[in-house]
Amino acid sequence: MQQENAGIDEALVALLALLWQARQDAPEKPWSLAKLAKRAGVQMSTLLRQLNALSSAGLAVVATAENGGGSALLSAAGAELCASIFAAPPAP
Known part of the structure; x- marks a missing residue:
């Protein structure tokens, strides 16, 4: 059971890294759910579960459309967290 939880955590961290990359590439511009799923290498249902956890x-911030499309980007709190997690260590 412990290994399952570690896998979920790793998946969420990987998704946060993708959202952080998206923010670095184009601040305030969300990535489509299709692009995120492809980059993460997961099915859309898995991506949506992970995004729901991050949104909760x-x-x-996740926006979904009735046609199945949508987009996601980091919230301000998510950006702060990612800056602390993924920031390069200070030079000696």
Whole structure:
């Protein structure tokens, strides 16, 4: 059971890294759900579950359309968290 939780955490961290990359590439411009799923290498249903968890935690903003499309980007809190997690260590 412990290994399953570690896998979920790793998947969420990987998704946060993708959303962080998106923010670095184009701040305030969301990535489509299709692009995120492809880059993450997961099915759309898996991506949506992960995004729901991040959204519930206030770390991501997700917009979905009735036609199945949508987009996601980091919230301000998510951007702060990612800056602290993925920031390069200070030079000695």
